[in-house]
Amino acid sequence: MDSETYRVRMTGISKRYNTIQTLDNVSLNLKPGEVLGLVGDNGAGKSTLSKVLSGAVIPDSGTIEIDGKVVSFSSPADARSEHVEMVYQDLSLCDTVDVAGNIFLGREPRRRVLGVPFLDKKRMHDEARIMLDRLGIVIADTRLKVENLSGGQRQSIAIGRAASFEPSVLIMDEPTAALAVAEVEAVLDLIRAVSARGVSVILITHRLQDLFLVCDRIQVMYEGRNVAERRIEETSIEDVVNLIVGRKFQARSARRSEDNGARP
Amino acid sequence: MDSETYRVRMTGISKRYNTIQTLDNVSLNLKPGEVLGLVGDNGAGKSTLSKVLSGAVIPDSGTIEIDGKVVSFSSPADARSEHVEMVYQDLSLCDTVDVAGNIFLGREPRRRVLGVPFLDKKRMHDEARIMLDRLGIVIADTRLKVENLSGGQRQSIAIGRAASFEPSVLIMDEPTAALAVAEVEAVLDLIRAVSARGVSVILITHRLQDLFLVCDRIQVMYEGRNVAERRIEETSIEDVVNLIVGRKFQARSARRSEDNGARP
Amino acid sequence: DTFALVTINQQALFFNQINEGAQKAADAAGAKLVIFNANNVPSAQNDAMENYITQKVDGIILVAIDVNGVKPAITAAKAAGIPVIAIDAQIPDGDNVAFVGVDNTKAGEDIGKAYAEYVKTNMDGTAKIGVIGALNSFIQNQRLDGFKKAVADSGQKITFLDTVDGQNVQDVALTAAENLMTANPDMTTLYATGEPALIGAVSAVTSQGRTGDVKVFGWDLTKQAVEGIDAGWVAAVVQQDPAGEGKAAVEALTKLKKGEKIEPIINVPVTIVTKENVDQFRGMFK
Amino acid sequence: MSNSSTSGDNTALHPVAAQSRVRESTLRDRFMANGSVVSIAIFFLVVCLLFSVVTDAFLTAPNLLNIVRQSAPLLIVAAAMTFVITTGGIDLSVGSVLALVATLSAATLQAGLPWPLVIIAMLLLGAAVGAIQGFFIAYERIPAFIVTLAGLSVIRGIALLITGGYSIPVEATSPFTVIGRAWFLGVPVPALIALVVLVIAYLAFNETRFGRYVTGIGANAEAVRRAGVDTRLTTLMVYVLSSTAAAAAGIILAARLGSGSSNAGQGFELEVIAAVVLGGTSLFGGRGTIIGTILGAMTVAVIANGLILAHMSPFLTPIVTGTIILIAIWLNFRLFRGAIRSR
Amino acid sequence: MSNSSTSGDNTALHPVAAQSRVRESTLRDRFMANGSVVSIAIFFLVVCLLFSVVTDAFLTAPNLLNIVRQSAPLLIVAAAMTFVITTGGIDLSVGSVLALVATLSAATLQAGLPWPLVIIAMLLLGAAVGAIQGFFIAYERIPAFIVTLAGLSVIRGIALLITGGYSIPVEATSPFTVIGRAWFLGVPVPALIALVVLVIAYLAFNETRFGRYVTGIGANAEAVRRAGVDTRLTTLMVYVLSSTAAAAAGIILAARLGSGSSNAGQGFELEVIAAVVLGGTSLFGGRGTIIGTILGAMTVAVIANGLILAHMSPFLTPIVTGTIILIAIWLNFRLFRGAIRSR
Ligand SMILES: Nc1ncnc2c1ncn2[C@@H]1O[C@H](COP(=O)(O)OP(=O)(O)OP(=O)(O)O)[C@@H](O)[C@H]1O
Ligand SMILES: Nc1ncnc2c1ncn2[C@@H]1O[C@H](COP(=O)(O)OP(=O)(O)OP(=O)(O)O)[C@@H](O)[C@H]1O
Ligand SMILES: [Mg+2]
Numbered sequence A, B: 001m002d003s004e005t006y007r008v009r010m011t012g013i014s015k016r017y018n019t020i021q022t023l024d025n026v027s028l029n030l031k032p033g034e035v036l037g038l039v040g041d042n043g044a045g046k047s048t049l050s051k052v053l054s055g056a057v058i059p060d061s062g063t064i065e066i067d068g069k070v071v072s073f074s075s076p077a078d079a080r081s082e083h084v085e086m087v088y089q090d091l092s093l094c095d096t097v098d099v100a101g102n103i104f105l106g107r108e109p110r111r112r113v114l115g116v117p118f119l120d121k122k123r124m125h126d127e128a129r130i131m132l133d134r135l136g137i138v139i140a141d142t143r144l145k146v147e148n149l150s151g152g153q154r155q156s157i158a159i160g161r162a163a164s165f166e167p168s169v170l171i172m173d174e175p176t177a178a179l180a181v182a183e184v185e186a187v188l189d190l191i192r193a194v195s196a197r198g199v200s201v202i203l204i205t206h207r208l209q210d211l212f213l214v215c216d217r218i219q220v221m222y223e224g225r226n227v228a229e230r231r232i233e234e235t236s237i238e239d240v241v242n243l244i245v246g247r248k249f250q251a252r253s254a255r256r257s258e259d260n261g262a263r264p
Numbered sequence C: 001d002t003f004a005l006v007t008i009n010q011q012a013l014f015f016n017q018i019n020e021g022a023q024k025a026a027d028a029a030g031a032k033l034v035i036f037n038a039n040n041v042p043s044a045q046n047d048a049m050e051n052y053i054t055q056k057v058d059g060i061i062l063v064a065i066d067v068n069g070v071k072p073a074i075t076a077a078k079a080a081g082i083p084v085i086a087i088d089a090q091i092p093d094g095d096n097v098a099f100v101g102v103d104n105t106k107a108g109e110d111i112g113k114a115y116a117e118y119v120k121t122n123m124d125g126t127a128k129i130g131v132i133g134a135l136n137s138f139i140q141n142q143r144l145d146g147f148k149k150a151v152a153d154s155g156q157k158i159t160f161l162d163t164v165d166g167q168n169v170q171d172v173a174l175t176a177a178e179n180l181m182t183a184n185p186d187m188t189t190l191y192a193t194g195e196p197a198l199i200g201a202v203s204a205v206t207s208q209g210r211t212g213d214v215k216v217f218g219w220d221l222t223k224q225a226v227e228g229i230d231a232g233w234v235a236a237v238v239q240q241d242p243a244g245e246g247k248a249a250v251e252a253l254t255k256l257k258k259g260e261k262i263e264p265i266i267n268v269p270v271t272i273v274t275k276e277n278v279d280q281f282r283g284m285f286k
Numbered sequence D, E: 001m002s003n004s005s006t007s008g009d010n011t012a013l014h015p016v017a018a019q020s021r022v023r024e025s026t027l028r029d030r031f032m033a034n035g036s037v038v039s040i041a042i043f044f045l046v047v048c049l050l051f052s053v054v055t056d057a058f059l060t061a062p063n064l065l066n067i068v069r070q071s072a073p074l075l076i077v078a079a080a081m082t083f084v085i086t087t088g089g090i091d092l093s094v095g096s097v098l099a100l101v102a103t104l105s106a107a108t109l110q111a112g113l114p115w116p117l118v119i120i121a122m123l124l125l126g127a128a129v130g131a132i133q134g135f136f137i138a139y140e141r142i143p144a145f146i147v148t149l150a151g152l153s154v155i156r157g158i159a160l161l162i163t164g165g166y167s168i169p170v171e172a173t174s175p176f177t178v179i180g181r182a183w184f185l186g187v188p189v190p191a192l193i194a195l196v197v198l199v200i201a202y203l204a205f206n207e208t209r210f211g212r213y214v215t216g217i218g219a220n221a222e223a224v225r226r227a228g229v230d231t232r233l234t235t236l237m238v239y240v241l242s243s244t245a246a247a248a249a250g251i252i253l254a255a256r257l258g259s260g261s262s263n264a265g266q267g268f269e270l271e272v273i274a275a276v277v278l279g280g281t282s283l284f285g286g287r288g289t290i291i292g293t294i295l296g297a298m299t300v301a302v303i304a305n306g307l308i309l310a311h312m313s314p315f316l317t318p319i320v321t322g323t324i325i326l327i328a329i330w331l332n333f334r335l336f337r338g339a340i341r342s343r
């Protein structure tokens, strides 16, 4: 395949933290509009790999190409300027800042009063309200500080922040972990919608059934290495489970749920 | 039903935070060895209700009975002395303390040297290792500080802490949100094992299929109120979804996953 | 020869003049002078002296903060054969070989007498006085006590209003002095027990526009004080001879080194500066 | 999709939309939400009331103007320090910068430099000192406490070296002294300067991106960095602000005292930090308020002034001051229990 | 269960167990893991080496014993302060407690109380002061900075009131002075006392539940509370510790100086906090080290001693001290970049 057709090409990414080789010569490719599911066991290195792409972690070695151009991210600001946005697993919210402030962090709309650029708070709150409604989340007031919100409410704010600013690559690190059923649907719809617009999406999740609803391709990591890649049509939940665990594994929680209601 | 047969009876629990009535006259009953699934939309009040039972939040009104005896928890220490243990949604870990230290927090084994009770660190690390292995989680060293662990690794520590000290009531607030497939299985197995030993379990989760694998009963909350209760045999995923959302809702991510692999 | 001078701080002119006088005398005698600044911390003086003892200097000159608290170090120095000379603050029952300086209580009485005299002749024998002190300073407390005693003995109708704590810091003294004046609109005189207090008092009288009805008395001349004397509203200031004290101390140590005898108390006289004799000090503040 | 739900209603399965669980926020809610500011405001008013009753002189125009004039340096530096502390930092060097600027401006005026040049040069000096300290803190990640403590020592040392311990007089006739002593429209000039600084600080803190990032850095610096903000530059800037404010305070002080002394502003850093913390800004960062800081600074100034007016013995003054502050804060914390976080 | 996996291997699907991604921790790893302590240790050694070369007197037994004797009060209080700061708190009142105890013990000795009684009474007084401050901080949740700042003012005020600004002598013949001046087995008694305190502090910090909870409270107080620990009592106790340590320091100082002065320990709180922070304990709580604190305190003491021995001009001393500390810490941070967190 011609490298020109890739939105993202990461090759040979390695990262060591003291005694642990968190990433070991990992690669990742992503085409425009493609949705890639990145899966693996806990501690496999998924979050670290995606942080490398978002500029939050600087790898020890390896190269990143965006749209065929080699880039070197020394900070998340660099990645943002290449339109790479990420929903971090730890959400990365400022607890003492209000909901709208967190959504617009780093991109606050401004209006000039006597030539001085002041925050346009009204616009921030109005637009934040619209974004939250789109994600189907109930938050009484966008002036609330995020420290007291529920787990799911906090997660929606992080999603709203990353998804709303015309990314060309959108990385979502377990975006639905704390979300209730309707909100999960909204996020999956969102992924479908943005990928249809040509945005490349990396979805990290442990809810394997979701992968089959939105992904084009799945990449499996194991102990800091790439171990498998599958087109979604060629695989099944059982296959993915086995790849993640590294051996044949019977996971009833990830199986077809036909036997609902039957106790073990 | 005779109140004597209940392990936990919470009645009329209300809690207001400034302008929001987070809990409004909520009840919850739990029998010995029963597994109760507590579900609801984001911000419904599930975490707050369970924190009331674990003593972390003091309700404005309402009563709690444990084994038929009215109790009043003014701190989590009170609840712990009644053998109520909880896995908190925010995990409640001390980032700068090591893995073993977090698991044993508040219950460190000690040995006397010249009559002075010193920490028995060797025992802590040995036993912590055993617990983690039982949960199937890979953590290189129990001497690592938890701040740098992955999301799933952190969650297992919180689970290990609550499950390992002979609780009689075990509350798990989204314990599997960050866990990979094998680890989820291990937690579900754990729930089955402890409930078989007579431990009452409250499981809060948004992974609805898991409810049907371990729960005896499901209680649904909506905007701070009880709205429904179902025995697991009498309900289905679709029913639960509708109750959570408050109207008929088609959630493909929570449906039977027969159509794996079919793209939308 | 190496002599060590342990001082209180370097933010008051007074101590720096001691240093200069001592330095000049040391240069003249061909000796080396090392200076330690304790920054108002009593135990630091003790520590520094111990360090100098282990280093075996040939003599120590000490401007003590806590006159009791330096005694062990002085005793240790004596045991090590190192003579200690106290400047400015006498050590009660100390093992120092000599004291150079001013008797602060006595000089406090002198300015008290001068003050009472001024009140008698210029204010019909009645006055109300406010005090800006430095409560943490031993010698400044002595200056206040001596002053009060002389005033009480004088038999004039003098009322002591408040004492405020300037903490030996100019800006603190200024704020305290301003508030003192607001609190006592009927105050007619001010007494400041040290240099920072006097600077604060002078600035406060100017800023409150009270140069017409408040007369200032105090210790240690500065340029502002000289201007006040010229203008007439600073009545009298005790001027010590710190350079002379430093010089006398070094000279005494040199004498000791040569095996000569010295007096145990070497008094350096003070001058009460008023309009009459201010000219002889004017040169210091150009 | 098979529907096994027990309710056949097509829209709402349970009657919830009927009553909302969120009520309109009342005055009391808003009070509680701003607990720490309301608390210090009440405290301030009580202290003022107390001294108005106990002393005659307190509630007179000259005394009140005196208080604002005296506290202008404190107000200016405390406003800037609010930014520093809100990022989770601290600046212990402000007292030393104040002393250095006070002595240097007196010295340069004496050397014949025109006064406008002196002012500009001194403000630039302050900014440069802040930039150096900010560099070590923001770019080299050395704890602010260590950097500014070293700064405290070095900068006052330089002031000492320049003056040789002498205090340097400023000619009373120099227009420079206007900054400290003159009146304009019936208000002392230092108070006017402080007012302007406070208004700018308020707007910058609450209505600009910079202020937003300052709060964000204190709450979660990594989150702000991940949002693409140059957190290092922002952090450096807050130290530039605090040092420049300290320089301005030094200029005002030298002009007011008519003298530059290297012992000016001893312990000033603690006074400033106390005003900021008393106002409700958290030393852990992420929570700051300029209004609170103003009230905190004015409270400290009013207590100092009022106790002297009340003819309190100087031996009792520190005891009474400490006790008043502690008891008042305590009562307020009991009043607003739950609304205020201890961190 | 249907098996559609592409690999038929029954055990491992991919070759991973073959090579572990975790390697044995090397000496360098352990260095990096304890970056801040190693950093201050290197710094300390370099400073010692420097002064050994520059001055003759530094590396002599009497001088080294002098240093430890002089720094005993600092070491004792810094060890206790490490607990306070690790919980995320601060105690600004230690200098004042030291002064109060020094004056009161001199006064009570003068009044004829037997010296063992004086010592016990003074330690109890320290504990009581700490308990009162701890009560406001832990149970009433008032920020530690405000409580102990009020304490600083009140307690020194009381010392001033007792002495009336004069210092009170202790009879040189009193056995009380043994605590400050005597030697035992060739080591000064204050140094021995400090040693005992440090060993106990080290064990308490690292090997007991109390020490664990202190660290935990600094990291996440709510998590420790949820684990069923009485965090309020633990928090109160650290202030009891620091005040008691300050009282012990006050006794040693009074015994050594033979005098109780209300001036004692001015600025001592900053010196103590500086030693603790220099040692690598974080002001944000959760990370503390007693070994680091000892090294930090000794470094400060050695620099002060060495500069005196090197006959540094007093005008240059503060400049040189500050610069040495900053540059050394900076080099160490560069060396261990990544290993040390700025917070
Ligand atoms: N800053 C760090 N310092 C030390 N070790 C780290 C650091 N960040 C990650 N690690 C280690 O690297 C490994 C991979 O972590 P990572 O967070 O990438 O896993 P993950 O695949 O996202 O797991 P999860 O599914 O649990 O979120 C873990 O063992 C973790 O302990
Ligand atoms: N300490 C608090 N202060 C103010 N509001 C709070 C506080 N705790 C909870 N709330 C509010 O109460 C509501 C319920 O929160 P809770 O965390 O119990 O929800 P939840 O059911 O656990 O949701 P999720 O599934 O997202 O975890 C939310 O709207 C939240 O904003
Ligand atoms: Mg992860």
Ligand SMILES: [Mg+2]
Residues within 6 Å of the ligand: A150, A151, A152, B046, B047, B048, B089, B173
């Ligand atoms: Mg929740």
